[in-house]
Amino acid sequence: MIFPKWTNQIPFLIPIGLALVGGAVAAGVTVYCTPKNTRVGYQPVQPVPFSHAVHAGQLGVDCRYCHSTVEKSWFSSIPAASTCMNCHSLILKDDPRLALVRESFTNNTPIPWVQVHIVPDYVYFNHSVHVARGFSCVECHGRVDQMDEVHHAKSLSMSFCLDCHRNPAAFIRPPGKVTDLGWQWSTNAAEAAKLQEVNGKNFVHDWRVESLQSCSACHR
Amino acid sequence: MRHLLYSILLIVAIAAAAFTIVGIPGHLSRKPPLEVFPDMDRQAKLRPAQPFDFFTNGLSSQLPPAGTVVRSSPVKTLNGEVYSYQDVPFNTGRVTGTTNFVALNPLPVGSALLQRGRGQFDIYCAPCHGGLGDGNGITKKLGVMPAVISLHDKRIIEMTDGEIFNTITHGKGLMGAYGPTVTAQDRWAIIAYTRALELSRLGSPDELSAEQRAALKK
Numbered sequence: 167m168i169f170p171k172w173t174n175q176i177p178f179l180i181p182i183g184l185a186l187v188g189g190a191v192a193a194g195v196t197v198y199c200t201p202k203n204t205r206v207g208y209q210p211v212q213p214v215p216f217s218h219a220v221h222a223g224q225l226g227v228d229c230r231y232c233h234s235t236v237e238k239s240w241f242s243s244i245p246a247a248s249t250c251m252n253c254h255s256l257i258l259k260d261d262p263r264l265a266l267v268r269e270s271f272t273n274n275t276p277i278p279w280v281q282v283h284i285v286p287d288y289v290y291f292n293h294s295v296h297v298a299r300g301f302s303c304v305e306c307h308g309r310v311d312q313m314d315e316v317h318h319a320k321s322l323s324m325s326f327c328l329d330c331h332r333n334p335a336a337f338i339r340p341p342g343k344v345t346d347l348g349w350q351w352s353t354n355a356a357e358a359a360k361l362q363e364v365n366g367k368n369f370v371h372d373w374r375v376e377s378l379q380s381c382s383a384c385h386r
Numbered sequence: 387m388r389h390l391l392y393s394i395l396l397i398v399a400i401a402a403a404a405f406t407i408v409g410i411p412g413h414l415s416r417k418p419p420l421e422v423f424p425d426m427d428r429q430a431k432l433r434p435a436q437p438f439d440f441f442t443n444g445l446s447s448q449l450p451p452a453g454t455v456v457r458s459s460p461v462k463t464l465n466g467e468v469y470s471y472q473d474v475p476f477n478t479g480r481v482t483g484t485t486n487f488v489a490l491n492p493l494p495v496g497s498a499l500l501q502r503g504r505g506q507f508d509i510y511c512a513p514c515h516g517g518l519g520d521g522n523g524i525t526k527k528l529g530v531m532p533a534v535i536s537l538h539d540k541r542i543i544e545m546t547d548g549e550i551f552n553t554i555t556h557g558k559g560l561m562g563a564y565g566p567t568v569t570a571q572d573r574w575a576i577i578a579y580t581r582a583l584e585l586s587r588l589g590s591p592d593e594l595s596a597e598q599r600a601a602l603k604k
Contacts, residue, residue, distance in 0.1 A: 190401060201419075204419040208417070210418070227513050249567065256530065286427040287427060288427075
């Protein structure tokens with residue numbers, strides 16, 4: 167007998183093994199190689215230990231005090247050192263953590279902040295259309311006002327964008343509340359969902375908010 | 387059947403090893419995200435505020451060259467339409483050709499301007515001067531910025547609108563400049579709203595109608 171008896175099972179074992187390996191590879195790719203994992207959680211080390219939890223959360227400074235172009239342009243600006251110095255010329259004025267900010271202010275050199283959220287160059291994004299229409303920062307950036315260091319909270323993948331573009335009524339809120347990240351229609355979850363449904367439909371209808379799904383909306 | 391069991395165990399072991407090497411999905415990481423085809427993701431074009439060594443200051447965003455003016459649409463003021471480069475009270479807070487401050491807001495004050503002013507005041511002024519303009523913003527409450535003044539001061543009430551415009555635009559004493567971040571139109575809106583805040587404390591019950599007074603007494 168050249169072949170032992172168990173070799174008779176090989177024709178059955180090969181497909182089973184292939185299925186298991188293929189399944190593992192497919193699962194690994196969907197878990198590890200999609201934006202949900204590659205981007206979410208990205209938290210670079212910033213040159214100055216600036217905390218949104220302190221400034222936007224505890225102090226309650228509005229996002230637009232620092233990101234002042236967010237309502238008017240496609241681009242959301244990162245504040246210049248002079249904006250920090252409005253307060254830090256008096257507060258913590260000799261603190262070593264702020265040395266880079268003071269240096270930037272006096273020498274007019276940029277602070278090398280590391281950009282966290284960035285779409286590929288073939289995608290055209292626009293802040294003002296979203297923010298001015300009543301889509302909050304929290305939908306795309308998470309609870310920044312509770313983060314000490316900013317991290318990437320949402321995937322910002324194409325399906326993420328389309329989930330909202332297909333049904334904006336589920337996300338829209340009064341435009342005055344876009345920078346109030348913890349805002350809800352009501353503290354009662356069931357009631358909030360009902361108000362979102364009713365008001366969302368009305369807002370989308372009354373303000374003629376479009377549901378943009380053609381490729382050229384985002385790829386030009 | 388033993389072999390099947392062994393192979394399953396082997397796969398589980400490999401998966402466990404993979405998990406320990408690449409980490410639990412979605413956890414915080416200092417590593418920049420992977421870009422599989424970087425030539426499409428990052429094309430040869432400039433984004434604002436990025437490093438770029440073509441210019442001597444190493445930045446992609448440049449200031450406009452001296453002597454150029456911003457292309458913009460005109461703004462309607464009480465004295466006709468004005469552009470951002472003109473020497474008019476709307477842009478400088480001063481009477482054209484002099485250094486005297488204008489007394490009154492060059493924009494027509496109405497509820498739309500006041501609403502806009504309220505929003506902008508709450509963003510840019512409230513952290514220090516407080517939502518009511520009384521100087522009790524969060525920075526004063528924390529005791530870190532005691533110098534903040536109340537906008538209900540007699541001195542500020544008597545100050546011309548033009549001088550307040552100048553203070554917001556260029557800063558004054560310990561207060562920073564807000565000209566770079568707040569547009570001229572919004573600065574005038576803020577001033578209109580500041581005047582409304584001041585009036586709210588200067589009013590007397592005699593100015594109210596009989597019904598309003600009755601409602602107040604309750």
